Every structure is written in C-alpha cells, then in structure tokens.
Amino acid sequence: MASRRPAVAAATVLLCATTGAAACSAPGTQGGATPEAGSTVPSGATASQTAPGPGTSQTAPGPGAPGIGDPDFPDDGNGGYDVGRYRLDLDYDPGRRHLSGTAAIEATATQGLTRFNLDLSGFTVERVTVDGARARFERTGTELTVIPARPVASRAAFTVEVAYAGRPRPVTDSSNLGTYGFIPTKDGAFVTCEPNGAKTWFPGNDHPADKARYEFQITVPEGITALANGELAAEPKTEGGKTTYLWREDHPMVTYLATMTLGKFVLREGRTASGIKNLAAADPRFRDSLDRLYTLSGKITDYWATVFGPYPFSSTGGVVDDFSTGYALENQTKPMYGGFAPDEDIIAHELAHQWFGNSLSIKRWKDLWLNEGFATYAEWLWQEHQGDATAEQSFRLHYSAGPGDAIWKYAPGRARPDDLFNNSVYTRGGMALHALRQKIGDEDFFELLRTWSSEHKYGHVTTEDFTALAEKVSGEELDALFDAWLFAEKKPTSW
Ligand code: TRP
Ligand code: ZN
Numbered sequence: 240m241a242s243r244r245p246a247v248a249a250a251t252v253l254l255c256a257t258t259g260a261a262a263c264s265a266p267g268t269q270g271g272a273t274p275e276a277g278s279t280v281p282s283g284a285t286a287s288q289t290a291p292g293p294g295t296s297q298t299a300p301g302p303g304a305p306g307i308g309d310p311d312f313p314d315d316g317n318g319g320y321d322v323g324r325y326r327l328d329l330d331y332d333p334g335r336r337h338l339s340g341t342a343a344i345e346a347t348a349t350q351g352l353t354r355f356n357l358d359l360s361g362f363t364v365e366r367v368t369v370d371g372a373r374a375r376f377e378r379t380g381t382e383l384t385v386i387p388a389r390p391v392a393s394r395a396a397f398t399v400e401v402a403y404a405g406r407p408r409p410v411t412d413s414s415n416l417g418t419y420g421f422i423p424t425k426d427g428a429f430v431t432c433e434p435n436g437a438k439t440w441f442p443g444n445d446h447p448a449d450k451a452r453y454e455f456q457i458t459v460p461e462g463i464t465a466l467a468n469g470e471l472a473a474e475p476k477t478e479g480g481k482t483t484y485l486w487r488e489d490h491p492m493v494t495y496l497a498t499m500t501l502g503k504f505v506l507r508e509g510r511t512a513s514g515i516k517n518l519a520a521a522d523p524r525f526r527d528s529l530d531r532l533y534t535l536s537g538k539i540t541d542y543w544a545t546v547f548g549p550y551p552f553s554s555t556g557g558v559v560d561d562f563s564t565g566y567a568l569e570n571q572t573k574p575m576y577g578g579f580a581p582d583e584d585i586i587a588h589e590l591a592h593q594w595f596g597n598s599l600s601i602k603r604w605k606d607l608w609l610n611e612g613f614a615t616y617a618e619w620l621w622q623e624h625q626g627d628a629t630a631e632q633s634f635r636l637h638y639s640a641g642p643g644d645a646i647w648k649y650a651p652g653r654a655r656p657d658d659l660f661n662n663s664v665y666t667r668g669g670m671a672l673h674a675l676r677q678k679i680g681d682e683d684f685f686e687l688l689r690t691w692s693s694e695h696k697y698g699h700v701t702t703e704d705f706t707a708l709a710e711k712v713s714g715e716e717l718d719a720l721f722d723a724w725l726f727a728e729k730k731p732t733s734w
Pocket of ligand 2: 569588592610611614
C-alpha cells in the first residue's frame with residue numbers, strides 16, 4: 240500500500256510557513272512606480288505600459304518595482320526587466336566559508352529604467368556596472384538597487400555586472416520551512432533554494448515568474464567537485480591548487496532550481512536506455528546508494544517520457560549529499576537529496592517535477608499545487624506501474640481521512656504564503672488529479688497531461704490554464720470538480 244510517504248512529505252511540517260517577513264507585509268505596499276504590482280504577469284509583459292509605436296511618445300523612464308507582482312510575496316523578484324541569462328563566475332573556499340565573484344546578468348528592460356532592483360541577501364557588494372559603466376547602488380534588506388549612470392531605455396538589452404564577496408548565509412528565519420538557500424557543509428555546500436533562497440548566493444530576479452539561462456563558472460579547492468545545472472561545457476581545469484568547472488543550463492530555468500552543490504562526490508555517468516545523459520553523484524558516506532540512484536533515475540526518467548511526453552532537458556540524474564535536511568529538491572537536471580538514500584517514490588517525485596515545475600513553471604506561488612500535486616500524483620502512478628498500489632488505492636487511502644482532517648480545511652488551489660508547502664498542496668493536489676482522471680477517463684486524462692506539458696514547454700502556467708485545457712481536451716464542464724477539489728475548504732463529497 241501507498242502508506243510510505245517520501246521524505247519530502249515527512250518534511251512538510253518543517254517546510255511550512257515559508258516566508259518570513261515578506262509574506263507578512265500587506266500586498267500593494269511596494270514603493271516607486273509599480274507597473275506590475277498586484278498583477279501576476281511575468282516581468283516580460285508590463286501591464287500598464289503602452290507600446291511606443293511610430294509617432295507616439297514613450298512613457299518617461301522611472302524606477303523598476305521592487306517586487307515582480309506576486310501579491311503573496313510582494314518583495315520577491317523585481318519589475319522593469321526580464322533576465323535572459325545569468326553568467327555567474329564564483330569562487331568558494333569551504334575552509335573559510337567564503338564566496339566571491341561576479342554575476343553578469345543579461346536582461347531586457349520592459350520599461351525605461353532610472354533604477355532597478357536585484358535581490359541579494361548578505362555579502363559585500365564591491366562594484367556594480369551597467370553595460371560596462373560604473374553604476375551607483377543602494378542596499379535595503381535583501382533589495383539591491385542599481386542606479387545606472389544613464390537610464391536604460393525601454394526594450395533595451397543591457398548587462399548588469401555585480402562583484403560581491405562574503406560568507407553566504409542560508410535562510411533560516413522562517414519558523415518551520417527549515418534551512419534553505421546556500422547551505423555550507425564541511426566539504427562544500429548544499430544549495431537548494433525553493434522558494435526564494437537564490438538570493439543567498441547570487442544577485443538576481445528571485446521569483447519563478449522570470450526564467451533565464453545560466454552559465455556557472457565555479458572555482459573550488461582541488462579535490463572538490465562542483466555540480467551545477469545542465470552540462471559541463473569544458474573539461475575542469477586545475478591550476479595552483481584550485482579547480483574551475485564550467486556548467487551550462489541552456490534551457491530556461493527559475494532561480495530556485497539553480498544550484499552549485501560542492502563537495503567530495505563519487506560519480507556515475509552514462510545514458511538511460513532511451514539515450515538521455517544520466518549523471519548520479521553521492522557523498523562518499525552514501526556511496527552505497529549511487530548505483531541505485533543512477534539506475535532508478537534513468538529508468539524513471541525514461542518512463543515519465545512515455546507518460547508525460549519527451550524529457551525537456553539535456554540530462555537527468557541526481558545528487559545525494561550528506562547534509563541532513565531530510566528533504567529533496569527537484570533542481571533542474573539534478574535533483575538534490577539531502578542526507579538520505581532516496582527511495583523510488585521520492586526519485587519518481589523529483590523527476591516528475593522536471594516536467595511539472597521545471598519545464599512548466601508557476602508564475603505565482605498560490606498555484607504551487609501545479610508542481611506538488613502533480614509530483615505527488617506521479618508517485619502514485621509510479622507505484623501503480625510497479626505493480627504496487629494502484630493510483631485508485633492511493634486516492635482512496637487519502638480520501639478516507641475524516642471530514643475534520645486538516646487536509647480538507649486547506650484549499651490546495653490557493654497555496655498560502657505562510658504555509659506554502661502544506662500537505663494539502665501535495666496530497667489533496669494529487670487527489671484532485673485522480674478525481675479528474677476518474678471523471679474524464681484515462682484516455683483524455685493522459686492526453687491532457689501530454690498536451691499540458693507540450694503546449695507550455697519551458698513556459699509559465701496558472702491553475703486557470705490547466706482547468707481550461709482540461710475542459711477543452713475532455714469536452715466536459717468541470718467547474719464543480721475543480722471547485723470541490725481545489726478551492727473548497729471542506730471534504731469533497733460530490734463532483
Ligand atoms: N519542492 C520540494 C519537493 O517537494 C520541497 C521543498 C520546498 C524544498 N522547499 C524546499 C526542498 C527547499 C529543498 C529546499 O520536492
Ligand atoms: Zn515536490
């Protein structure tokens with residue numbers, strides 16, 4: 240039976256109340272010109288700005304908003320620009336716990352900008368340039384405000400470079416999310432940043448509404464391995480006791496999935512049966528789990544490709560580190576498992592996220608069930624595929640929770656900023672998908688999953704996008720079902 244929960248579910252208690260101060264301030268309190276405040280468009284589309292056509296005068300440049308416009312997380316991300324690529328050139332010394340380097344951020348202005356913000360937590364900022372010219376900057380909390388010598392024109396491509404250094408500090412201030420961000424370990428670092436911990440190691444637009452490509456040039460003491468997203472773009476080079484790794488993620492990626500996990504690792508590399516590159520890594524303490532991680536990651540990735548559609552990235556695999564978080568994160572191409580040998584359920588979960596969460600990303604946190612409900616349902620699908628519990632049995636097991644159970648009080652279609660990773664977002668989100676499958680039948684349901692992942696490949700999605708597509712694919716009216724399963728604060732009894 241499906242009573243065994245993955246470590247991530249056990250960690251749900253730890254992970255709740257995500258947000259710290261950000262979520263406690265009222266929405267709409269952003270200062271300055273906030274073209275995106277209150278709206279939830281990604282930063283590529285600025286609601287209030289009229290496109291300057293021939294003969295029309297352009298809106299005067301102004302400050303970019305200090306938040307990207309997610310009302311539940313008003314300080315996260317920033318407005319006024321859209322990042323195309325991060326080029327991070329970073330040196331980490333585990334002995335001194337010291338990180339230093341530069342972040343070159345290639346962006347496009349979505350409005351004329353007299354100043355704009357980046358998110359960065361801690362560090363000393365040594366120098367900021369915009370298109371090579373020295374810029375002034377100010378810091379308040381985790382906002383780094385850049386004041387270019389000349390305003391950036393609307394629609395202009397520009398590069399901001401930030402040189403910075405200091406001791407990275409993960410986010411620990413929220414009461415039960417635990418620790419996330421750049422977490423120093425004894426031989427390196429474990430870097431898992433959902434929802435907003437990327438700012439603990441690089442300046443950027445730290446909200447999933449802005450996806451970008453990444454290049455990581457990482458220098459570490461010789462003998463330490465640096466693992467980042469995507470593929471190695473060059474042979475690691477060792478010189479003067481230090482090794483430099485160059486990793487590149489050429490598919491769009493949200494900030495919380497970026498990683499530069501460092502340490503001593505045993506590696507296994509190859510390809511899955513269908514030919515996808517596969518890289519597994521384990522801290523020597525978890526050496527025994529390496530082969531299993533490698534084999535299962537390959538097998539499960541290949542299976543998901545038959546169920547969800549082609550694998551969206553250039554490689555698969557995973558990393559087991561010895562930092563005991565008890566949880567895992569679906570880092571793009573390289574899920575991270577913190578301090579435990581992962582079992583099939585959690586590997587199936589993190590790899591399903593490569594489609595749901597990573598290729599298709601949410602642009603506001605309240606839609607988180609589109610990530611976690613889908614990944615939880617994938618665990619049930621994997622168990623069924625293995626001849627273990629059927630998805631129907633898993634659904635029934637969870638549905639048997641009494642009407643007073645907390646899961647029915649929390650509407651998974653509206654994840655709460657102070658309790659983002661609530662069990663309901665995972666389990667009731669998964670149940671919602673099974674209820675849908677019961678209603679529209681297997682053929683439409685699996686066609687829906689494949690159409691969903693192909694139509695929005697590498698893009699952004701909302702709950703409304705999903706319910707509309709479900710109605711379109713099935714030709715059925717599904718309001719009652721989605722209301723009961725996603726939005727009602729009581730146990731669904733009919734749908
Ligand atoms: N998304 C993770 C999962 O369900 C859980 C998670 C949330 C997490 N925040 C995190 C993991 C921070 C690591 C760090 O798989
Ligand atoms: Zn998950």
